[in-house]
Amino acid sequence: MRMNSTLVINSKGGSGKTTVTTNLASHFAAHGVATTIMDYDPQGSSLAWVRLRAPHAPKIHGANAAPQKGGRLRSIEMHVPPQTRHLIIDAPAGASGLLLQELLARADCIIIPVAPSAIDIHATANFIRDLLLAGRVRARNTRLAVVANRVRSSMPVYQPLERFLGSLNLPLLTRLSDSDAFLKAAETGVGIFEMDALQSSAEREQFLPIATWVDPQLGSKADTAPKVVELPRAQPRLTISVPAFLRRF
Ligand SMILES: Nc1ncnc2c1ncn2[C@@H]1O[C@H](COP(=O)(O)OP(=O)(O)O)[C@@H](O)[C@H]1O
Numbered sequence: 001m002r003m004n005s006t007l008v009i010n011s012k013g014g015s016g017k018t019t020v021t022t023n024l025a026s027h028f029a030a031h032g033v034a035t036t037i038m039d040y041d042p043q044g045s046s047l048a049w050v051r052l053r054a055p056h057a058p059k060i061h062g063a064n065a066a067p068q069k070g071g072r073l074r075s076i077e078m079h080v081p082p083q084t085r086h087l088i089i090d091a092p093a094g095a096s097g098l099l100l101q102e103l104l105a106r107a108d109c110i111i112i113p114v115a116p117s118a119i120d121i122h123a124t125a126n127f128i129r130d131l132l133l134a135g136r137v138r139a140r141n142t143r144l145a146v147v148a149n150r151v152r153s154s155m156p157v158y159q160p161l162e163r164f165l166g167s168l169n170l171p172l173l174t175r176l177s178d179s180d181a182f183l184k185a186a187e188t189g190v191g192i193f194e195m196d197a198l199q200s201s202a203e204r205e206q207f208l209p210i211a212t213w214v215d216p217q218l219g220s221k222a223d224t225a226p227k228v229v230e231l232p233r234a235q236p237r238l239t240i241s242v243p244a245f246l247r248r249f
């Protein structure tokens with residue numbers, strides 16, 4: 001069986017890359033799927049989360065792909081066990097140039113979490129435009145989707161973002177609420193699917209469309225969340241075509 005690689009990326013820090021990476025990995029691992037997180041961020045938050053996991057928790061392998069100080073070789077720490085079925089790649093903020101090319105070369109699908117501020121939405125729109133213009137994403141037909149993260153009930157809709165995504169025919173997979181469950185999971189080395197169901201049922205329901213999009217077969221088997229949030233523009237698969245107005249850039 002082939003390995004599927006999911007790149008979680010946004011040019012902005014604090015958008016939820018590590019949150020999506022760790023929860024997606026724990027969802028797959030909890031379903032008995034061999035899962036590796038590859039952390040490209042020098043801050044190493046995903047790897048720190050892997051190290052926090054209890055010995056009896058479903059195993060997630062951590063691979064360190066961050067640039068090493070003092071020119072140490074990355075190759076050993078970057079090792080991905082051959083049995084891995086899902087590789088989730090946590091990107092650093094601001095990846096560009098050769099590093100961005102390396103990340104894109106590894107990705108079968110790309111998830112872009114975005115925080116609800118106008119500044120984040122604007123920066124993310126520019127980032128998505130740059131990604132779509134990168135020949136590699138189009139040439140490899142990489143799937144790409146967006147996740148709205150840290151959504152507050154006072155600001156439930158992202159109209160400018162939704163209009164932008166709609167114009168590119170890109171799916172907004174789900175909205176993750178700003179919730180203590182995500183904070184607690186990050187601090188304790190678990191995923192929301194591994195927490196007490198009573199503490200995280202809304203968050204599980206919100207997160208499941210991400211897992212289903214990445215792995216439709218596993219998603220349909222998931223017993224951990226009964227209902228998938230329906231969103232108007234969510235599409236299970238798409239081919240990226242760059243509209244005329246973007247080709248000018
Ligand atoms: N939906 C959420 N609800 C509550 N806290 C969140 C949520 N998403 C992220 N956070 C918290 O916000 C901070 C930044 O999120 P993180 O996933 O580390 O972003 P990034 O990896 O993009 O820098 C972390 O402390 C994380 O636990």
Ligand SMILES: [Mg+2]
Pocket residue numbers: 017018019041045046090
């Ligand atoms: Mg991070």
